[in-house]
Amino acid sequence: MKKIYLPLFIITMVVVIAGIWIYQVKASTSGLALISEYFQVGIIVVLFGFGIFLAIRRIKSTSKGLPAEDELSKKIEQKAASKSFFVSLFLWLIIMYLQDRNGGESELYYGYGIIGMAILFAVFYIYYYLKGNFNE
Amino acid sequence: MNNRIKELRARYNLTQLDLAQKVGVRRETIVFLEKGKYNPSLKLAYDISKVFECTIEEVFTFD
Numbered sequence: 001m002k003k004i005y006l007p008l009f010i011i012t013m014v015v016v017i018a019g020i021w022i023y024q025v026k027a028s029t030s031g032l033a034l035i036s037e038y039f040q041v042g043i044i045v046v047l048f049g050f051g052i053f054l055a056i057r058r059i060k061s062t063s064k065g066l067p068a069e070d071e072l073s074k075k076i077e078q079k080a081a082s083k084s085f086f087v088s089l090f091l092w093l094i095i096m097y098l099q100d101r102n103g104g105e106s107e108l109y110y111g112y113g114i115i116g117m118a119i120l121f122a123v124f125y126i127y128y129y130l131k132g133n134f135n136e
Numbered sequence: 137m138n139n140r141i142k143e144l145r146a147r148y149n150l151t152q153l154d155l156a157q158k159v160g161v162r163r164e165t166i167v168f169l170e171k172g173k174y175n176p177s178l179k180l181a182y183d184i185s186k187v188f189e190c191t192i193e194e195v196f197t198f199d
Binding site for chain 1: 153
């Protein structure tokens with residue numbers, strides 16, 4: 001049962017913590033700032049949807065008497081995790097540069113970084129899930 | 137690597153779900169295998185061959 005809800009739990013925690021960070025720092029709610037906030041909420045909703053998608057897939061599998069995880073799904077997760085980790089190193093470099101250049105609250109940039117990492121993982125997961133060629 | 141999973145599955149009158157349940161993987165893994173998008177581990181190849189009462193070489197062939 002733990003395996004079924006694990007991705008949902010992790011992604012939910014990530015987006016909730018990042019969301020709290022962002023909204024603690026952001027005070028202005030007019031014009032471009034408001035659009036930016038809606039955009040951030042949209043990203044959080046998409047990530048939450050991705051977590052729910054993973055959890056539903058696992059629940060469906062177990063309800064049919066199939067394992068929640070198998071060698072293919074583990075491979076997809078491993079590849080997505082390793083690739084997103086590698087790319088996120090550059091993401092953090094960019095975020096550090098932007099903070100250095102623009103200044104502002106560190107917590108805001110941490111929030112962006114964590115959400116960025118979650119987005120990268122989701123993107124790579126979907127890419128490898130659709131590509132499916134693990135014959136190298 | 138090519139395989140005859142789809143052909144053997146039809147011969148044994150098994151659905152993808154049936155085969156997945158027999159070898160203990162998810163149905164999409166069988167889909168990926170049939171499409172040639174994924175090479176199975178030795179254990180999975182052995183389990184699939186066992187279901188079809190064949191040797192691994194009879195199910196999976198290298199180009």
